[in-house]
Amino acid sequence: MSAGSTSAHSPDWTLRSAATADIELIAELRATVMRADLERLGRYDEHRVRQRLRDGFSTRHTSIIVIDRALAGCVTVRPAEGRQWMEHFYLAPHVQGRGLGSAVLRTVLERTDAQGMTVGLNVRRRGVRPGARPATRRRRQRAGGRAGRRAGGQAGRRAGGQAGRRAGGLRLPRPPESRT
Template structure:
């Protein structure tokens, strides 16, 4: 696994992250017949909130992003994109585990949605997410906080 860190996002990160989203999501969106070059970027820009987004850096370079947006009954894990050359490296797993450890300590439920057929679904299910509902395009997953998590069990970036 590559060494990684998180830093807070800024408004200036929006365009490079929109491009990353387009690259990462293209195969799944094409498989579903839903890829549109403009829409894939616009949807990111429309949902981007720097206040709840972190940039994943590997080797001092921007390599992805993740957002954890507070909502009334849960936090939504959103915009979790990692550069394709890092897929399968363990970096995404480590980042996810770090965020989930924080939510466990706070007793926070986490929700997300993933495209049907996306290999990312297996990652989320390995970390305790379960299907809450589905529609023709998305699968909505939920994870309740794990009990008994201590500071010694957590990962620090």
């Protein structure tokens, strides 16, 4: 799996398949990225935030985002119920805000569109918080998520780029065996 970006804002990057050895690095990344939001909600548990990722980790469906031969993030796209579910999309804080998340999302959606697959976005129950960075809010909205509202945990994007939302658009079922 290889992808890259030549944007002035986004660094060059590639995707590689995850390996079992990546799980602890990804668990730490998840804990770092989610800590502030989970603390704000009163739900941060140092062990649980890592264990939830370990419980649902799949090397088969997870890609590692690499910049300069170092792990910069990850994304999981797993098939279930006739669609691809995107989840565990985390970027290290030092690479956020430079267009990398948008570039990775664009690549993932182009691949699923080419396969004619519907994409479900599996996000935590509260979705993007109202105080989230504007780029994060726009990226989630482009993928079919709802910013600043209870999104029910998922949103969808049909093949060909049409976005659907749980409230008002395409009504998607809860992701099977969801662990996020």
